[in-house]
Amino acid sequence: xxxxxxxxxxxxxxxxxxxxxxxxxxxxxxxxxxxxxxxxxxxxxxxxxxxxxxxxxxxxxxxxxxxxxxxxxxxxxxxxxxxxxxxxxxxxxxxxxxxxxxxxxxxxxxxxxxxxxxxxxxxxxxxxxxxxxxxxxxxxxxxxxxxxxxxxxxxxxxxxxxxxxxxxxxxxxxxxxxxxxxxxxxxxxxxxxxxxxxxxxxxxxxxxxxxxxxxxxxxxxxxxxxxxxxxxxxxxxxxxxxxxxxxxxxxxxxxxxxxxxxxxxxxxxxxxxxxxxxxxxxxxxxxxxxxxxxxxxxxxxxxxxxxxxxxxxxxxxxxxxxxxxxxxxxxxxxxxxxxxxxxxxxxxxxxxxxxxxxxxxxxxxxxxxxxxxxxxxxxxxxxxxxxxxxxxxx
Ligand SMILES: Cc1ncc(COP(=O)(O)O)c(C=O)c1O
Numbered sequence: 001x002x003x004x005x006x007x008x009x010x011x012x013x014x015x016x017x018x019x020x021x022x023x024x025x026x027x028x029x030x031x032x033x034x035x036x037x038x039x040x041x042x043x044x045x046x047x048x049x050x051x052x053x054x055x056x057x058x059x060x061x062x063x064x065x066x067x068x069x070x071x072x073x074x075x076x077x078x079x080x081x082x083x084x085x086x087x088x089x090x091x092x093x094x095x096x097x098x099x100x101x102x103x104x105x106x107x108x109x110x111x112x113x114x115x116x117x118x119x120x121x122x123x124x125x126x127x128x129x130x131x132x133x134x135x136x137x138x139x140x141x142x143x144x145x146x147x148x149x150x151x152x153x154x155x156x157x158x159x160x161x162x163x164x165x166x167x168x169x170x171x172x173x174x175x176x177x178x179x180x181x182x183x184x185x186x187x188x189x190x191x192x193x194x195x196x197x198x199x200x201x202x203x204x205x206x207x208x209x210x211x212x213x214x215x216x217x218x219x220x221x222x223x224x225x226x227x228x229x230x231x232x233x234x235x236x237x238x239x240x241x242x243x244x245x246x247x248x249x250x251x252x253x254x255x256x257x258x259x260x261x262x263x264x265x266x267x268x269x270x271x272x273x274x275x276x277x278x279x280x281x282x283x284x285x286x287x288x289x290x291x292x293x294x295x296x297x298x299x300x301x302x303x304x305x306x307x308x309x310x311x312x313x314x315x316x317x318x319x320x321x322x323x324x325x326x327x328x329x330x331x332x333x334x335x336x337x338x339x340x341x342x343x344x345x346x347x348x349x350x351x352x353x354x355x356x357x358x359x360x361x362x363x364x365x366x367x368x369x370x371x372x373x374x375x376x377x378x379x380x381x382x383x384x385x386x387x388x389x390x391x392x393x394x
Contacts, residue, residue, distance in 0.1 A: 005024060005026070005036060006024065006036070007022045007023070007024050010024065021350075021353060023035050023353065024036040027055075028043070028051070028054075028055025028056060029054070029055055029056055030054040030055060030056075030057075030372070030374075030375075030376075030379070031043050031044075031046075031054050031055075031371065031372050031375045031376070031379040031383075032055070032379070033055065033358065039356065040356060041353070041356045041357060041358050042356060042357050042358070042379055042382055042383035042386065043055070043358045043371070043372070044357060044358055044359045044369040044370070044371045044383050044387075045358045045359060045360050045368075045369065045370055045371075046252075046370050046371060046372045047256070048225070048251070048360070048370060049193075049225050049230055049251050049252055049336070049370045050251045050252055050256055051252070051255075051256055051372060052228060052229060052230065052251075052252035052293070052372055052373045052374075053252075053255065053293065053296055053372060053373065053374050054372040054374055054375070055256075057255070057292075057296075057374075059292045059295075059296065060255040060256070060289050060292050060293070063255075063288040063289055063291070063292045064255070064257065064285055064288060064289055066288070067082065067284050067285050067287075067288035067289075068285065070284075071284055072283065072284050072285065073280060073283060073284065075279070076277055076278075076279065076281070080284050080287065082284050082287035082288050082291065083101060083282070083284075083287050085287070085291055086099075086101075086282075086287045086290045086291055086294075087099040087101075089291060089294050090261065090263060090294070091263070093234060093294065093298075094234075094235065094247070094263060096247065096263035096264060096265055097264055097265050097266045097268075097269045098263075098264060098269050099261055099262065099263050099264075100261065100262045100264075100271070100276065100281075101259065101260070101261050101281040101282035101286075101287070102250070102259075102260035102261065102262065102278055102281055102282065103258045103259065103260055103278060103280060103281060103282065103283075104139070104250055104258060104260045105138075105139050105144075105222075105224030105225075105248065105249075105250035105251060105260050106138070106139025106140055106141040106144040106260075107139075107141070107250075107260050107278060108224065108248035108249065108250050108260035108261055108262050109138045109139050109141075109143070109144040109147065109187075109222060109224070109248050110139075110141055110143045110144055111248075111262045111276055112187065112220045112222075112246050112248050112262055113130060113143045113144070113147060113161075113187075114143075114275070114276055115218075115246065115262070115264070115268060115270065115271060115276075116130055116184050116185035116187075116218050116220060116246075117163075117184070118270055118271070118275065119184055119185065119218055119268065119270060120182075120184030120185070122270065123216075123270075124184050124216065127181070127182050127183060127184040128163045128182055128184060129163050129164070129165055129180060129182040129183045129184060130147065130163060130164055130165075130183075130184065130185045130186070130187055130220075131164075131165045131166070131167050131175060131178045131179065131183060131185075131186045131187070132147045132148070132149050132164060132165075132166055132167075132186070132187045132188065133149050133166065133167060133168070133169040133188045133189070133192070134149040134166045134167065134168055134169060135149050135150065135169055135192055135195035135196070135198070136148055136149040136150070136166075136169070136187075136188065136189055136192060136195060136222075137150065137189070137192070137193065137194035137195055138187065138222055138224075139224075140153075142157065142160065142161055143161050145157060145160065146160035146161035146162075146163075146164050147164055147187055149166040149195075150195070163182075165178045165180075165183075166178070169188070169192060169195075169198065169200070169204075170198075170200060170201045170204045171204070172203075172204050172207040172208060172211070175208055175211065176211065179211070179215065179217075183215070183217060184217060184218065185217055185218035185219070185220055186208060186212060186217060186218075186219055186220065187220040187221075187222060188200070188205075188208075188220075188221060188222065189221070189222045189223075189225065189226065190205065190221060190223070190226050190231075190236040190237060190239070190240070191225070191226050191231060191236060191332070191333050191336055193225035193226070193336065193362075193368075194225075194362070196338060196362050196363045196366050196368075197331060197332050197336060197337060197338035197362060197366065197368050198331070199331065199332065199333045200240075202239070202240055202241070205240045205242060206240055206241050206242050209240075209242035209243075209244075212245075218245045218246060218267075218268055219242075219244045219245050219246070220244060220245065220246040220247075220248070221236075221237055221244035221246070221247050221248075222248050223235055223236055223237070223247050223248060223249050224248055224249060224250045224251055224260070225251060225336070225370075226333075226336065227247070227249040227250075227251070227252075227253075228249060228251075228252045228253060228293065228294075228297060229252075229297045229302070229303055229306055229334075229373050230252070230306075230334055230335060230336050230370070230373070231306075231333040231334035231335075231336055232303055232304070232306040232307030232310060232333065232334030232335070233303060233334075234297060234303065235247060235249075236333070239333065243265075245264065245265050245267055245268045246262065246263070246264050246265075246268050247262075247263045248260070248261070248262050248263075249261050249263070252293060253282075253286070253290050253293060254282065254285070254286030254287075254289050254290055254293075255286075255289030255290065255292060255293050256289065257283070257285045257286040257289050258282070258283075258286060259282040259283075259286035259287070259289075259290060260282070261282070296374075297373075302373075302374075306334050306335055306373050307334055309335060309371075309375065309377075309380060310332065310333065310334040310335045310336075310337060312380070313335075313337055313369070313380070313384070314330055314332070314337065316384055317330040317337075317339055318330065320388060320391070324391055324392065325342070326341055326342050326343055326391060326394050327339065327340070327341060327342075327391070328340035328341055328342050328365070335369075335370060335371050335373055335375075336368075336370055337368070337369050337370075338362060338363075338366045338367065338368045338369075339366070339367045339369075340365055340366050341365050341366070341367065341391075342365065343365070343394060344361075344364060344365065345361035345362070345363065345364060345365050345366055345367050346361045347394075348361070348367055348390060348391070348394070349361040349367060351390045351393070351394075352386060352387060352390050355386045355389065355390055356386060357383050357386040357387060357390075359387070371383070
């Protein structure tokens with residue numbers, strides 16, 4: 001038997017840089033996945049908020065097929081039609097001034113970090129320090145890892161890139177205390193995703209925006225996980241009474257094809273030729289899928305329905321909590337949610353997988369879900385029923 005695609009072979013030849021679960025998926029459609037043995041699963045994770053329109057959305061698939069037969073790459077010396085169209089659509093929707101395309105969230109954040117450094121150097125007399133949040137996650141490249149406020153991810157990779165300071169999430173006092181005469185920017189998530197799904201407090205975010213304005217610091221918001229509809233708004237910053245200078249996005253932008261982006265306002269639009277680049281930087285396939293993604297997100301009532309579905313899940317979980325003492329609480333925004341348990345989450349994640357539901361153990365006791373934004377009520381209920389059964393059997 002040809003077992004070239006089996007978990008056993010994967011465990012030998014695919015690098016063990018992350019802890020993978022012993023399942024090989026071979027097909028997906030909407031919010032359903034099938035593994036190599038044909039077992040069906042409900043997907044409540046969407047590839048960590050990448051497949052926001054489910055697997056193989058017909059419009060995204062058609063755009064990718066079409067683009068693959070048209071043109072893929074021309075280098076940075078030229079424009080690509082789809083690149084311009086996607087940048088135009090993003091700037092039209094947000095009023096940001098311009099867009100740089102990268103290949104991932106980490107790369108988008110690297111660009112933001114370099115931009116903040118240049119801003120400090122050229123506009124603020126040489127300041128270079130960026131303040132980020134404890135518990136944050138900004139990616140695994142060395143600069144993004146240095147920005148990440150999780151010492152456990154950083155230990156083996158010292159020395160890190162210098163010039164980062166870390167402050168308590170949701171504590172304005174802590175950020176004020178961290179600002180020095182070297183500070184040029186702050187960088188934060190509006191819902192900490194990898195940190196355990198912790199939404200930011202509006203008073204904190206709006207207070208921080210005021211501080212940035214007062215001290216002329218750049219405000220960078222990392223919307224790699226929260227962006228593009230995940231929280232029920234096109235961008236999570238729309239939940240707050242402020243607008244960042246720089247927003248980074250990635251994940252779902254390319255509809256499953258790698259793509260990251262950095263959007264800047266006029267004040268932060270300071271890169272000049274030669275400052276920053278990447279050979280592919282998204283690429284035509286990602287841009288084509290990105291255009292479909294933005295169109296789907298703008299369908300009337302779509303984002304309101306994301307919010308409604310998120311509230312429905314939270315209400316359901318609150319209801320379960322009354323009869324299941326194993327539940328400790330829940331939190332989140334839109335369809336970015338976590339359920340806290342009084343038992344280790346890994347055992348629950350594995351039991352869900354066994355029963356045909358994909359969820360994520362985001363912390364020792366927290367289960368994170370990121371269902372496709374267009375998940376049907378039927379799939380949602382079916383997934384919730386599996387989750388409930390697993391929790392009841394604990
Ligand atoms: C908020 C945030 N920033 C950055 C990243 C890194 O993105 P990527 O894995 O595409 O490099 C992630 C990934 O989970 C993220 O959640």
